[in-house]
Amino acid sequence: xxxxxxxxxxxxxxxxxxxxxxxxxxxxTYTSAEEVAEIHKFIASGFDEIESELKQxxxxxxxxxxxxxxxxxxxxxYIAENYFHKSKTWLSQRIHGHxxxxxxxxxxxxxKETLNFALKDMADxxxxxxxx
Amino acid sequence: xxxxxxxxxxxKQKITDYINISKMFDFPNKERKIQINLMxxxxxxxxxxxxxxx
Numbered sequence: 001x002x003x004x005x006x007x008x009x010x011x012x013x014x015x016x017x018x019x020x021x022x023x024x025x026x027x028x029t030y031t032s033a034e035e036v037a038e039i040h041k042f043i044a045s046g047f048d049e050i051e052s053e054l055k056q057x058x059x060x061x062x063x064x065x066x067x068x069x070x071x072x073x074x075x076x077x078y079i080a081e082n083y084f085h086k087s088k089t090w091l092s093q094r095i096h097g098h099x100x101x102x103x104x105x106x107x108x109x110x111x112k113e114t115l116n117f118a119l120k121d122m123a124d125x126x127x128x129x130x131x132x
Numbered sequence: 133x134x135x136x137x138x139x140x141x142x143x144k145q146k147i148t149d150y151i152n153i154s155k156m157f158d159f160p161n162k163e164r165k166i167q168i169n170l171m172x173x174x175x176x177x178x179x180x181x182x183x184x185x186x
Binding site for chain 1: 159160171
């Protein structure tokens, strides 16, 4: 018995040849205007998803590039431990978008706020320091 | 392969898959053409950045 929702959910999990094969099978099965309209919605949402994933990666690369310069003279372990209360590995994974448990991990908006606070706080401390 | 490489390859494949299925189901690409072109440009930019970093 055909079930479009179930087939679309399965299709979403596939990629490459498996994706194309499943889509071709579905083309034979789902031919009514309503069904094709539903598949068009699926395709549109797929493109939107890709767009948002690309945007996220671009943003993360920007953050990483911005931090690359600072990381030469700022101790990331110190920031991780004192502002995030996490390990340097945790922070590094998020800065570099490392895949952890099958998913790339990024800094959340809240993490970015914390990081910006940390950088500003450290800058304030440095700028108020005068050696006599 | 780095995580960034993996993510770029996954996205490349995903774009290919959705372009293929669009053709298969006569998805009105005209409306999406700008979005797809921008995505391809973004992807090209990411790949250039990746290659530069190597």
